[in-house]
Amino acid sequence: MRIRPLALLAILLSLGTGLEACTNLLITKGASKDGSTMITYAADSHTLYGELYFKRGGAHLPSEMRDIVEWDTGKFLGRIPEAPVTYTRVGNMNEHQLAIAETTFGGRKELQVPSGIVDYGSLIYIGLERAKTAREAIEVMTTLAETYGYASEGESFSIADPNEAWILEMIGKGKGQKGALWVAYKLPDGTISAHANQSRIRQFPLNDPKNALYSRDLIPFAREHGWFKGEDKDFSFADTYAPLTFGALRFCEARVWSLFRRAAPSQDLPIDYVKAVKGAKPLPLCIKPDHKLDVRDAMELMRDHFEGTEFDMTKDVGAGPFASPYRWRPMTWKLDGQEYLHERAISTQQTGFSFVAQSRAWLPDPVGGVLWFGVDDTYTTCYVPISCGVQAPPHAFAEGTGDFNAFSWDSAFWTFNFVSNYTYTRWRDMIQDVQKVQREFEGRFTAEQADVDRRALALYKEEPGLAKDFLTKRAADATAEVVARWQKLGQFLIWKYLDGNVRDEKGKVTHPRYPDAWYRRIVKDHGPVIEMKKVEGLAADEE
Incomplete structure (x- = not known):
């Protein structure tokens, strides 16, 4: 979700909606143990209700229009012609194993009031409805922004299919200008990358369309406004359109650093950069992990409070007697004339939902695409495997099962929040009980996945619809079991x-x-x- 511009720390938390932010990790085929591509997403907002979005695809008449509704606000922005054919999407993955996630970086103030009707959330979900591959999604999303105008601040998108993983960064052109400025970069196979509310693409190949794509006016626009004066080869999207601030380093790049230092400890990436030490070298866009990663690794990388570093949130007095790694807002505060901050970690209380999207090229799409989906805080959630071939979302995750304004035991979001919010009160002890159940389920689900694949593949060869029915029931049963167990966990x-x-x-x-x-x-x-004290020498009462 969104994070407001990081011009000054004081500005960060003075904004009306407060600080909202997200984290993405991207894993290429060559960096995963089984050859799948994966992207993770933590959708963080204090007012985001965690649920699994679902929209069935189909054929459409030439006269049909599609409403554009801003994801953040629910505001109607306009209508565009519907595509002749759309694909079913389950959360942030579609039936062709295409997955898209995001983090908002804001960028230059001058470009934060773009003229258009397609917001970043609509780009994601329309992209999923109209594209089969990551490259197609980039084309769909950038064409939409250029045709109908972009309606959001600067945005980084993670886009992955069974074979490729890309980062697309986009920002509007400012008030009265409809198009968008953008660059897309394909991650080298064998690497991982991440972004967390700060633009990360710097230099990129200018004449290599297999690995980098960009808008025609990307560099000329920067020159016209005096933001770039060097040679084209030295142009940096991030430095030009989202100049670094202390907040961008400490609240955003620090999360990327923490992901990288855990995935590749041998690289010993210094902390100086995210501490804003003068002359410190920026983090690389992508790295090679020390070992290839699987789904469980991806889940665990998204569980982080900077443990074991000088940013460790369990160590200072703010953690209380039970080492709680959580700090309530505001994130910046003044005392005796000095301004201070609370760290912003990957795992945070305001997560609405999160996932690990896994795309596997060697399996048919309904079987190969798995959205490991959870609600609430990444540290306390339990990821449930949901195939991209399901015909309906599990009830406890489905849109319409509860809402943000009323507690309901039918809702996975409220059930998990009940457990996590109680756990925060005695973190050091209670988290051990939560993780015992969490690991039991996630371990069993990952262990069972090979058998699920085998059974689904056999049904798919007989009749694809049978495989989809099987996978739909599998997701429903697993979700119901987890939510029921979490209710009992809360009682325990x-x-x-x-x-x-x-x-x-x-x-x-x-x-x-x-x-x-x-x-x-x-x-x-x-x-x-x-x-x-010892009691002695007290005079007796006198009558």
Whole structure:
């Protein structure tokens, strides 16, 4: 979701909707253990209701029009002609294993009021409805922006099919100008990349359409406005259209750094860049991981609070006695004339939904595409495998099952939020109970996937519709099982940690101490008042 322009830290949190942001990881075929491409997405917004969007494809009459409704606000923006044929989309993946995700980077203020009717969310979902491959999606999305005008701020898109993974970055041309400025880059096979609300494409090949595409006026537009004066080969999209700020480094690039340092610890990428140390070298656009990654690796990489670094959110006093890696908004604050910040990690309380989209070229599309989907915080969610060939979304994830304004046990979003929000109160202890169940389900689902593939493939060879029916039921059953288990997990946590007590393995109520480090902080702050003293020398009351 969106993150407002990062001009100044003070501006970041003074905006009406507050700070909202997303994180994407891209994994090419050669960087994955099984040869699949994968992209991850955490859709983060304090007001985003986590659900699985579903739209069935089909044939359309020449006279049909498609409504454009802004994803962030629900505002009607206009209508465009419908495509003759559209494809079914399940969340952010379509029936051809094409997956698209995003993060908003804002970019130059002068370009943040573009004239057009197609917002970034519509580009994603129309792209999924009209394209079979990543390259086709880039063509569809850029043509839409250039024909009908782009209606959002600067945006980075992750686009992957079973064979290729691309990053597309786009920004409008400013007030009164309808088109868009954009560049798309195909990741070298064997690499991974990431973006988190800051433009990341710098230099790119100018005459290599197999690996890089860009708008014709991308560089001339920058020259016309005085933003670039060098040779074309030295042109940098990110430096020109989204100049770095401290906020962009600390809140955005820091998440990319944390993904990279965990996927490739041998590279020992320094922290200086994201700390805004003068002269520090920027992060590379992509890296080769130390080992090839699978779906479970991708899930775990999206679970991060900077643990083990100097940004570790479990270490300072803000973490409380139970090492909570969460900080409530605002993210920047002033005290005694000095401004400070809370870190912005990949795992965050305001995630609406997240996923790992897996595309596998060696299987037919309905079987090969799997959207591992979860709602709420990436650290506490459970990813459920949902085939791109399903004929309907699982009930607990479906649009219309609950909403943001009313709690419902029928809703996966509210069930998972019930558990995570209680877990935040005693994080160090409760997260162990949550992860035990999380790993049980995710481990079982990934272990079962080969058998699911085998059964679905056999049905597909007999009749594709049978495979789709099987995969639809599989997704529904798995989702129902997980949501029911999470309801029981919430009840268990209430029972185990009632009133600050902790029940042991036999159910006996115990009263564990706070950590000694926390006691020391209490003593340092309030010691003389709470010190236990020997009573002596007190005079008796006189009648």
